[in-house]
Amino acid sequence: MRDQYGRELVDLRVSLTDRCNLRCVYCMPAKGIAFRPPAELLQDEEILLLIRIAAELGVRKVRLTGGEPTVRPGIVDLVSGIRAIPGIRDIAITTNGILLEHLAEPLARAGLNRVNISLDTLDPEKFRKITRGGDLQRVLAGIEAASQAGLEPIKLNAVVVRGFNDEDVADLAALTLDRPWEVRFIEAMPFGSVAGFVEKGVVKSEEVRARIEERFGSLEPVDLSGETPARTYRIPGARGEIGFISPVTQPFCSKCGRLRLTADGKLRLCLLRDDEEDLLTPLRRGASYEEMKTIFAAAAYRRPVGHALAERLIPQKRVMIQIGG
Ligand code: SAM
Ligand code: SF4
Numbered sequence: 001m002r003d004q005y006g007r008e009l010v011d012l013r014v015s016l017t018d019r020c021n022l023r024c025v026y027c028m029p030a031k032g033i034a035f036r037p038p039a040e041l042l043q044d045e046e047i048l049l050l051i052r053i054a055a056e057l058g059v060r061k062v063r064l065t066g067g068e069p070t071v072r073p074g075i076v077d078l079v080s081g082i083r084a085i086p087g088i089r090d091i092a093i094t095t096n097g098i099l100l101e102h103l104a105e106p107l108a109r110a111g112l113n114r115v116n117i118s119l120d121t122l123d124p125e126k127f128r129k130i131t132r133g134g135d136l137q138r139v140l141a142g143i144e145a146a147s148q149a150g151l152e153p154i155k156l157n158a159v160v161v162r163g164f165n166d167e168d169v170a171d172l173a174a175l176t177l178d179r180p181w182e183v184r185f186i187e188a189m190p191f192g193s194v195a196g197f198v199e200k201g202v203v204k205s206e207e208v209r210a211r212i213e214e215r216f217g218s219l220e221p222v223d224l225s226g227e228t229p230a231r232t233y234r235i236p237g238a239r240g241e242i243g244f245i246s247p248v249t250q251p252f253c254s255k256c257g258r259l260r261l262t263a264d265g266k267l268r269l270c271l272l273r274d275d276e277e278d279l280l281t282p283l284r285r286g287a288s289y290e291e292m293k294t295i296f297a298a299a300a301y302r303r304p305v306g307h308a309l310a311e312r313l314i315p316q317k318r319v320m321i322q323i324g325g
Contacts, residue, residue, distance in 0.1 A: 001058040003303040007257050012059045013094075014047060015263040015324030016075065017067040022096050023132040024120075026159050026201070027320040029193045030132065042265045044074060046283055048081045050261060053293045055087035057300070059259070063092045063116075065324035067263060070099040076106045083111030092116065094157070094325060098134065100142030108149040115146045116155040121165040122172065130164045155182045155243075160208055161201040169208050170215040176240030184230050184243035189272060191319045205244040209233075212242065226255060247272065253305050260324055267296065269303045271325070274317040277302075 001009045019035055020028070042050070051062060062082055069075060070093075082091055092114040093107070100117070119139060120130050127136040146154055158165065158172050172183050185208045190198040212235075213219060219233035222241055229252045230243030253270075260268040265280025277299035283292060 001297060001300055003301055005303070005305045007255070007303070007305075008058070009257050009259055009300055009303075010058060010060045011063070011258045012051065012054045012061070013063045013065050013258060013260045013324050014051065015066050015261065015322075016047075016064055016069040016072040016078070017041070018263045018322050019071055020066060020068040020096070020321055021071055021098050022068065022134045024118075024159075025130055025132065025164065026161055026188045026194060026198050029319070032193065033319070033321070036264050040280075041263045042261070042280065044078055044081065046265070046280070047078065047261075048085070049283070049289070049292070050265075050279060050296070051082055051088065052085050053289070053296050054259070055085050056293065057297055058087075060087060061090040061092070062088055063094060065094040067321050067324070068096055068098070069093055070095050070103055076103070076110045079107055079110040079112050090114070094118070095142075096131070096134070097139040097142030097146075099138075101138065101145045104142065104145035104149040104151060108151055112151060114153070114155075115151040116157055117143055117146065118158070119143070119156045119172070120158045120160075121168040122175075123165075123168060126165055126168065130161065153180060153182060155184055157184050157186055159186045159188050160203040161188055161198075162203050163201065166203050166208075166211070169211050173212045173216065173235065173242050176235060176238045176242055178238075179240050181240040182230075182232065182243050183240065184245055186245045187248040189247050189320075190314045191323075192314070192316050194319055195314045202248060204249050205246040206249070209244060226252070229256075251306070259300055259303075262318075262323060267299050268323060269299065271323065272315055273304055274315050275302070275304060276317075 090113050094116045097117040121127050124136040160166055176183050188198045188202045216235045222232040222234050224231050230245050232241045232243045234241050262268055266276040267279055269275040
């Protein structure tokens with residue numbers, strides 16, 4: 001499956017819920033977010049049907065996200081169901097890690113291959129502030145459990161926000177010295193009601209890199225090919241790698257082959273544009289499998305190129321928790 005610009009579409013991100021057990025400052029506002037009633041969210045069998053269609057159209061990788069995917073009841077059985085879909089070669093999850101201590105092992109047994117865990121700071125107080133109440137110890141236990149369960153290579157994602165964790169980036173980078181992990185620093189993207197906050201706090205990748213180099217000296221380039229969203233480096237002699245994801249200063253659009261399915265059943269054609277195709281409505285109105293496949297492929301073909309930030313437009317319809325990163 002390719003879009004109108006010839007980009008191959010092999011990667012589907014599936015949001016399992018619009019809810020979360022944390023409330024990160026860059027992802028959702030403190031108040032005023034309306035969660036959808038469960039009946040308006042995709043049910044397990046609907047998710048499996050849409051992934052089956054995607055796989056028949058050429059999707060090979062599925063990443064489960066949210067909201068917080070691990071708060072969805074039945075996530076382990078869902079992973080087993082995805083594992084059974086012909087064509088899906090890789091199943092990953094993006095999680096805040098809070099519930100991973102007890103879920104990592106069953107998820108790995110069900111067929112999960114890899115995990116990305118969000119970790120913005122190693123300071124418990126700052127962690128509580130940035131997540132509005134989260135307990136860092138639980139995340140660290142979750143990371144350990146993922147490692148024990150063989151969900152490697154573990155990637156840790158940090159969104160850097162000035163005044164919250166910009167002084168912590170070298171400590172996070174230090175995790176790669178003796179662990180084979182990839183610590184990735186992400187530029188915060190503005191969405192709807194958090195856009196003003198994010199625009200004031202965004203820290204560009206170049207500044208993050210300079211702070212890390214201040215402590216560890218020049219980083220060695222590992223992969224700057226642009227084939228993946230992260231440009232990766234290594235602290236000389238370190239076991240792991242450091243990645244920079246720079247949607248604000250270095251958009252990745254020309255190579256982006258991602259589709260996103262929101263928890264309320266919309267196919268989002270670009271993370272940073274509001275263009276969506278409603279799949280839930282035709283599905284519930286009784287469209288046939290073949291009709292759904294046609295709707296899916298036609299929407300995917302229409303994917304835009306060049307994200308809205310480059311045009312100084314900020315996506316308004318949803319904040320990140322409602323999309324799935
Ligand atoms: N709850 C899970 C987690 O935090 O990993 C999965 C969903 S979360 C929306 C997915 C990723 O999006 C996380 O790595 C999070 O840090 C990132 N994210 C959230 N809001 C963002 C923003 N405004 N800009 C950049 N990344 C953001
Ligand atoms: Fe929840 Fe993840 Fe958003 Fe934080 S980034 S509020 S953990 S969905």
